[in-house]
Amino acid sequence: MKNFPTELLRSFVAVVEHGGFSQAGNIIGRSQPAMSLQIKRLETLVGGELIRRSSRDVVLTEMGVLVLDYGRRILGLNDELQHRLEQSQLSGTVRLGIPNEFAMSYLPQILAGFTRRYPDVCLEVVSQLSRDLLNEQKAQQLDLVIAFNEQSEAPASAAWTEELVWVQSSDAQFEHQGYLPLVVAPQGCMYRDRMLETLDQESARWQIVYTGTSYGGIRAAVLAGLGVTALARSTVPTGLKIIKQSNLLPELKNARVSLHFLSNNPNELVRRLADFILQSATT
DSSP states (O other): OOOOOHHHHHHHHHHHHHTSHHHHHHHHTOOHHHHHHHHHHHHHHHTSOSBOTTSSSOOBOHHHHHHHHHHHHHHHHHHHHHHHHHHHHOOEEEEEEEEHHHHTTTHHHHHHHHHHHSTTEEEEEEEEOHHHHHHHHHTTOOSEEEESOSOOOSOEEEEEEEOEEEEEETTOOOGGGSSEEEEEOOTTOHHHHHHHHHHHHTTOOEEEEEEOSSHHHHHHHHHTTSOBEEEEGGGOOTTEEEEOOOSSSOOOOOEEEEEEESSSSOOHHHHHHHHHHHHHHTO
16 A cells, blocks of 8 residues: 655645746745656656646646645645644633723634634633733733734734724714714823824814723713714724714724734744734734
């Protein structure tokens, strides 16, 4: 009974999928002669030619089509087994900081997906303003922080861009007041800073009518019709409506969200969580 080494099958599949020996070698990290040698070794094992040498392009023989089909399935099972083994070996605790509005919107689904994939991992989640989360991380209390603050000294990787929008309750009307009533968080909140900066640049009249220390309080105040606020479009809750741009409500600049690490060399568990969040939030 012959055994077909996965490294030979991987090289063959790469040559077919990337359209040549050199291109595949660049992906796998081998030279063109080394790739040719691996294909010849595989052909010796299967007992026939896999790629027609007379063609400048990668043209498969009948046997090549058969080996490609089985090779992909074998590699798929090999990679699935490796992934499952990595899952079973990954365990520990990650202390994660999430801005309030993300903790109440789509991030719970993302985190649930992560814990299903890595059942032996425990997530300790803290929800606060980005400023407060970064301060906690600076005090060595959080391993990974999702934050809007781009001025942090913590090691960070750019993650994704969020569109900021004005929101109000579905039946509120403020045009007749002559000024814009604002519902905001305390000083240091990115949303508050972005709102006031944008309105002042447009010489708009505004007044803070409610300051809430929690996302739930701000949401409740806007739902009650006290005023308007700004949120990332992806976090707008049910019951609030997005207000179209107007003279009273100038367009808000987008905000960049970053993943901030406790150190320049985070452990494997923290890196996996960061990659999972980034992939889930940007697809």
